[in-house]
Amino acid sequence: MNQPNQPNQQAVSFTTINQSTMINTRILAIETSCDETAAAVVENGTTILSNIIASQTDLHAQYGGVFPEVASRKHIEVIHAVVDQAMNTAHLGFDDLDCIAVTRGPGLVGSLLVGVNMAKGLAVGSGKPLLGINHIEGHIYSLWLSEETDKIEFPLLTLVVSGGHTELYLMHNHLVYEHLGRTLDDAAGEAFDKVGRLLGLPYPGGPAIDKASQDGSPTAFKFPRAVLDDGYNFSFSGLKTAVLRETNKYQPDKLPVNDMAAGFQAAVVDVLVAKTAAAAEDYNVAAVHLAGGVSANRALRRQMQESLDIPVRYPPPILCTDNAAMIAAAAHYRFMSDRRDTLDMDVLPGLQLV
Numbered sequence: 502m503n504q505p506n507q508p509n510q511q512a513v514s515f516t517t518i519n520q521s522t523m524i525n526t527r528i529l530a531i532e533t534s535c536d537e538t539a540a541a542v543v544e545n546g547t548t549i550l551s552n553i554i555a556s557q558t559d560l561h562a563q564y565g566g567v568f569p570e571v572a573s574r575k576h577i578e579v580i581h582a583v584v585d586q587a588m589n590t591a592h593l594g595f596d597d598l599d600c601i602a603v604t605r606g607p608g609l610v611g612s613l614l615v616g617v618n619m620a621k622g623l624a625v626g627s628g629k630p631l632l633g634i635n636h637i638e639g640h641i642y643s644l645w646l647s648e649e650t651d652k653i654e655f656p657l658l659t660l661v662v663s664g665g666h667t668e669l670y671l672m673h674n675h676l677v678y679e680h681l682g683r684t685l686d687d688a689a690g691e692a693f694d695k696v697g698r699l700l701g702l703p704y705p706g707g708p709a710i711d712k713a714s715q716d717g718s719p720t721a722f723k724f725p726r727a728v729l730d731d732g733y734n735f736s737f738s739g740l741k742t743a744v745l746r747e748t749n750k751y752q753p754d755k756l757p758v759n760d761m762a763a764g765f766q767a768a769v770v771d772v773l774v775a776k777t778a779a780a781a782e783d784y785n786v787a788a789v790h791l792a793g794g795v796s797a798n799r800a801l802r803r804q805m806q807e808s809l810d811i812p813v814r815y816p817p818p819i820l821c822t823d824n825a826a827m828i829a830a831a832a833h834y835r836f837m838s839d840r841r842d843t844l845d846m847d848v849l850p851g852l853q854l855v
């Protein structure tokens with residue numbers, strides 16, 4: 502395992518934010534990084550006034566994954582209605598807002614462009630500042646929407662596990678991160694989705710495997726755990742190949758789906774928990790936060806809680822998967838640290854957090 506480092510100097514020089522001295526903010530945020538068209542209005546980074554999500558899941562199910570061209574076209578069709586609904590539900594006009602925030606990356610370029618251009622148009626039309634937000638930072642700040650913020654202590658460790666990411670961040674303070682680990686190949690959610698397809702389960706595979714596992718034995722199949730020696734990085738491609746090899750031994754209609762789902766899920770959860778627990782101990786953190794679509798997984802939540810004797814927190818399921826409320830929550834802290842963007846802001850599909 503890596504030895505704990507000092508936080509990187511660039512990160513610690515960031516403005517430290519004191520929640521008690523904050524002014525009130527009302528932020529409209531837009532999120533279109535993948536296949537959810539979402540808009541939300543959030544007050545003070547904590548109180549959700551509206552949270553509208555138009556999911557394209559049914560549309561992409563026929564392809565077994567997100568079809569980028571189809572996703573961006575659908576965003577264009579529905580984004581106006583989604584933003585209108587977010588503003589109407591919040592009972593606010595644009596004059597009541599402090600800024601317009603939008604996900605600028607990481608994500609699918611065509612999808613990001615729809616949200617960013619919509620946000621630019623709204624910023625010009627309303628005269629309000631524009632703020633581009635990192636999608637991963639949004640997932641991290643989803644925890645501030647569901648917790649009383651004064652309970653949250655630093656340093657804390659956040660495991661962001663989604664369809665596109667498996668990242669371990671040490672958070673020293675608001676907006677101050679140290680990147681401890683990442684997946685070297687497939688993201689955890691991507692592995693759930695691919696294995697779901699191998700098992701003939703509906704898309705997306707994550708929730709389907711979570712459900713099927715309830716009726717399966719996690720020990721009927723012993724799939725490999727890639728607990729790599731290089732620090733806090735993850736790898737899931739070998740596990741996916743092991744499941745594929747096992748499925749090939751059965752006639753499709755004879756697949757022991759529930760046992761295989763439970764065995765696969767147990768292997769993913771064991772690795773996520775082992776690495777997170779090791780980092781939590783090495784860095785002596787106050788709490789562990791789970792975020793991203795896979796943080797909705799019941800076995801992951803349970804096992805993480807059972808394995809750690811510090812608080813383990815996760816958002817309610819609706820805030821685990823992509824939404825714009827989390828983007829507004831992150832935008833609140835960026836706004837308070839005086840960050841503003843200009844109309845030449847571009848999308849950044851490969852944007853890193855640190």
Ligand code: KG4
Nearest residue numbers: 663664665690705707708794795798822823
């Ligand atoms: O955060 P998210 O909505 O999108 C990305 O930013 O990628 O995460 C979507 C991912 C999908 O891979 C989905 O299968 C997975 O989250 N997921 C789950 C569960 N619910 C969603 N994985 C495991 N168990 C779940 N209950």
Ligand code: ZN
Nearest residue numbers: 640663822823
């Ligand atoms: Zn996401």
